[in-house]
């Protein structure tokens with residue numbers, strides 16, 4: 001049986017202006033019929049859950065769906081993995097303790113979806129035109145996991161289809177979700193890369209909440225690979241604790257076996273998926289993220305001791321604590337060797 005993670009919101013806010021768009025009206029009708037009854041708001045940036053603090057405020061924000069109109073249509077850059085962020089969704093229903101959104105969204109990460117999808121995609125195509133004849137790559141998961149809300153918006157399916165028809169456009173997004181079924185039969189033309197974020201079971205059990213387990217992610221990865229999508233894997237965050245070599249080694253073994261069993265790399269009705277790419281992201285944290293994590297998850301066992309790390313100023317004006325250079329070297333050598341042995345032709349895009 002395939003389990004699908006769909007966000008079941010506890011409450012829904014819909015911006016008044018969103019009702020001028022067919023998707024906004026559809027969502028209003030849908031939630032009015034199925035519940036929870038939607039509440040009209042003036043602006044999707046002004047949502048509040050009065051009286052809630054700490055874990056409660058965070059957990060309830062992650063069950064709150066806000067439907068709005070995306071006003072800012074100038075896209076942020078997204079180096080090193082893409083040229084631009086594609087703003088389809090903000091936040092996600094998952095509750096990973098280490099989430100990078102702790103720094104940017106803070107303690108109340110409401111899930112926002114945007115109904116003016118055609119305007120967002122038209123804008124993306126203008127960016128593509130400007131950069132022609134070069135290819136332009138858009139990242140759909142820079143501030144979210146966009147897959148859990150796909151059953152409400154169809155935003156990924158629409159983007160994949162439009163980009164599939166656009167010679168110079170490429171789309172990529174990362175997910176921990178497994179609700180990939182609506183994407184499998186689309187004419188992606190090899191222009192979309194679906195990346196899965198993975199970690200060993202011990203890390204998932206300790207630090208990731210309200211997201212599918214490893215089996216479900218591996219099964220979803222195998223299904224997208226069999227549908228001819230370019231596949232990728234984020235091993236993130238890599239946490240150097242306990243026998244991390246054995247745990248990450250077993251994870252890579254399991255992934256290779258899942259892809260082999262799915263016939264990845266063989267011709268299917270929708271094409272042949274090229275070898276996967278890997279993005280390796282070691283655990284890091286900002287002082288702001290540490291403060292938020294300890295407020296929301298006071299019992300966390302995440303390694304947040306600054307004395308075993310090195311401090312680095314980042315490009316966005318704030319610093320973070322990273323593993324030391326000698327640890328990074330060891331991680332790099334370990335993954336390069338294992339990936340080369342298990343995934344012939346696979347490329348490690350970066351290790352940070």
Ligand code: SF4
Pocket residue numbers: 091092093094095096098099100101143144145176211
């Ligand atoms: S799934 Fe990704 S975006 Fe969602 S909480 Fe976990 S790390 Fe953050």
